[in-house]
Amino acid sequence: MDESWKSDLERWLAPFLAALGHKVRARMCPAYVAGLIGAGERKSIQPMAARDGDVGYDQLHHFIASGTWDAAPLEKALLTEADRMVGGAEAWLIVDDTALPKKGERSVGVAPQYASALGKNANCQTLVSLTLACGEVPVMVGLRLFLPESWTSDPGRLSRAGVPEDHGVYRTKPEIALAEIDRVRAAGARFGCVLADAGYGLSSSFRQGLSERGLVWAVGIPFKQKVYPVDVAMIFPVAGRGRPRKRHVPDTASVSAQAMLEEAPWRMLSWRRGTKGRLKARFAARRVRVADGPPQRIGAMGAQHLPGEEVWLIGEHRSNGDRKYYLSNLPADTSLTRLAGAIKARWICEQAHQQLKEELGLDHFEGRSWKGLHRHALMTMIAYAFLQSHRLNKAKREKKNPRSATAADPASDPGSHHNHARTAASDACPYCRCWLIPKNLPK
Known part of the structure; x- marks a missing residue:
């Protein structure tokens, strides 16, 4: 394996090493991150130290598990x-x-x-x-x-x-x-x-x-989440008997998210291309008031949550029969296509x-400690960010020099099936064995 990537990593890590502010730690950090990126099935401390050769197990273990540095x-x-x-x-x-x-x-x-x-x-x-x-x-x-x-x-x-x-x-x-x-x-x-x-x-x-x-947010909800129509009004009912009412109540009962969208118009929409073609589902949306205000007893219905924030209620009917529901406080003039794109963007995590x-x-x-686990997790995130940074830079260079792709490589042919799948799903990493990192970049 070409070891030049390690020098790229050390240059990229410069802000992180400056944050560590310690000569020995500044040596351990690149060694640990490189161990996570490099070859080898197991990415725990002992096998990473054995593969490195220049850094001992005790040093790496101390850096992650017990060293006195602030993350x-x-x-x-x-x-x-x-x-x-x-x-x-x-x-x-x-x-x-x-x-x-x-x-x-x-x-x-x-x-x-x-x-x-x-x-x-x-x-x-x-x-x-x-x-x-x-x-x-x-x-x-x-x-x-x-x-x-x-x-x-x-x-x-x-x-x-x-x-x-x-x-x-x-x-x-x-x-x-x-x-x-x-x-x-x-x-x-x-x-x-x-x-x-x-x-x-x-x-x-x-x-x-x-x-x-x-x-601004868009989140999934259970189908039974209660909502009110957007035009729900708070009224002051006249008590038929007993003491007069002291609080306003909604003029209509709340219903489940599923029931609210039962009669709504549904549209088939596609939000992105997958490895097997366009991803599609049926969507519907209505403006509602969420039933998450203060609880209050409302006659025979017992304790009910009063109307809260006005939001979008979005439904999704998938081709496999699954039905999912979402809430979002995106603006009232947001299109259904934009709403669908927002709720489906979560897959990338x-x-x-x-x-x-x-x-x-x-x-x-x-390890078993709080400190060790969180430091290990931080190092994996830093390694991940480095690989993403490399791909973005590589994609920018290829965009500036479109003829640099090898003509013999079928992936360089924009009309080939292989290229469509690669564009939608992955980009090979020059540092490790596979890595499925999307090439679709933000504009």
């Missing part, structure tokens, strides 16, 4: 680089979580919980993730561990794993996500809309937290999760 400056440097690559008004900030299957019970945060990658409950760690993306180019900018109550209720367990005091209090995944969004914004990263799946969208406090921050695990060893860390 915040490196996290900020990562956000600066991500913003330079893909940030802007057309960028998405995608909130999701990813599970790392784990045996035993001593690794920080490990517990039986739902693992999205496996589609079932499993013994695992769960990381809340933030991805900055534009077009089909994602850059992972945040991975923060979720601690189940079985951990936060056990001070001894927290202490043994080295969990900082300010993270030892139970926080839901939406609460962690909002804190991470605040960190991203404070670092100056630019994005136009926050996206999240129903695991976050079902949280009214999460949606309201986004709106209170002045952010799932690809990023897969690549961080399969190619960069996100789930290969064998």
